[in-house]
Amino acid sequence: MGRVGKTVRLAGWVAVRRDHGKLIFIDLRDMSGIVQVVFSPDHAELMETASRLRPEWVIAVEGVVKERPRGMVNAKEPAGAVEIEAMALRVLNESETPPFELMTDGKEVGEEHRLEFRYLDLRRGRMRANLAMRHRFIKEVRDRLDAQGFTEVETPILSKSTPEGARDYIVPARLYPGQFYALPQSPQQYKQLLMVAGMERYFQIARCFRDEDTRGDRQPEFTQLDIEMSFVEREDVMGLVEDTYTSIISKLYPEKHFTASPWPRLDYAEAIKKYGSDKPDLRENKNDPDELAFAWVVDFPLFEDEKTGGHFAPSHHMFTKPLDEDLPKLESDPALVRGAQYDLVLNGFEIGGGSIRIHDPRLQEKIFDLIGFDEKRKAYFDHMLRAFRYGVPPHGGIALGLDRLLMILQGESTIREVIAFPKTGEGRDLMMGAPADVLPLQLEELHLRGTLKDRKRVKKT
Secondary structure (H helix, E strand, C coil): CCCCCCEEEEEEEEEEEEECCCCEEEEEEECCEEEEEEECCCCHHHHHHHHHCCCCCEEEEEEEEEECCCCCCCCCCCCCCEEEEEEEEEEEECCCCCCCCCCCCCCCCCHHHHHHCHHHHCCCHHHHHHHHHHHHHHHHHHHHHHHCCCEECCCCCCECCCCCCCCCCEEECCCCCCCEEECCCCCHHHHHHHHHCCCCEEEEEEEEECCCCCECCECCEEEEEEEEEECCCHHHHHHHHHHHHHHHHHHHCCCCEECCCCCCEEEHHHHHHHHCCCCCCCCCCCCCCCEECEEEEECCECECCCCECCECCECCCCCECECHHHCCHHHHCHHHCEECEEEEEECCEEEEEEEEECCCHHHHHHHHHHCCCCHHHHHHHHHHHHHCCCCCCCEEEEEEEHHHHHHHHCCCCCHHHHCCCCCCCCCCECCCCECCCCCHHHHHHCCCCCHHHHHHHHHHC
16 A cells, blocks of 8 residues: 555566456456556557457556555455556567466366466466465575574485385486486485584485375475484474474464474374374364364384394384384394384374484494395495494484475365476376487487387387
């Protein structure tokens, strides 16, 4: 309202054109929202140009800010109390008719159709709001961790494939025929090596890649808040996360309320017995989208119940430290050993997991033996075992899935709604057409000349 009577210059997209005969109204849209522009017969040339405007044309307007008539205020928009009386108009670019309506929330449009034209889908208000809130949440994380002495460190995307969990995405190394990089499933080893390096308090908004089947809350690539700290116990890490998330959510989502505070701690065995799940939904009213039931699940078994080939499998990952009181059981009954692991759950979703790590190289080798690593498999982790010979501080951390958390906070049903350019449920990018063929020359340079022929043979059979 402070700009009423002033001349402004605006640019954006035509969201809606309404021709009322003597007056033409345009809803002009940009990232900040929508403002109404009025064209009057006092400017005949402007009226003629305005009559040709169509949805999604890009225009620039100059005009005077006016108060909207009483009863015509649009309370849903930040600029809904004013309108622009146009004095000049310039068409910057025309647009074909969009393949679907952009002034709705988009839920009536098939998802694959939306993903094919994602650059248009992102113009709708719901999607702009999701991405804007994602930005604000991550900014708050950075500011708060920075204030507590954390350093953000970027770790490599091209790394080494190690046998520790889900299937890796691998990248051929052109200069080293027959050898490969791997995209990181998480920065797990790098952040532990940063603790060896003396960083003490690290975080990263990390991109992670896992070649596994997708679903509503999973993507081939995703984003996590990655944290590692030296000289800490389990409660230190959990307390940091709880304080940080409680503060940010209370600021950005004042309409949300927490089922319990402080967040409950559930023993894994208790959770399974009482709720039949290690990620229980503890909301008092599961129909209330503004209720947030955070909880910690602790004291997980260090190993999975079943043994493969006479060996155990880690329930979290192989770097999780056994609880101190259970260390003697590593020799007598490893199946009863619990790990210093903690998972964060929210409304029935796992949104994070971490642990206190092993910092004793002898204990790490013992765990490798229990999970059946022979010398060849241990060799994949030589860099870790070597580093652990040079004075490793006790340390622990957590990885928190930002996509899942924001999905819940924004009231969306899949993480695809809070990611700018997601893949489909089958792992395809319909907008870019990926995955896709590459030129035969590219395969030859990567020493993969048989790949294209082999793929065609598979298709025929």
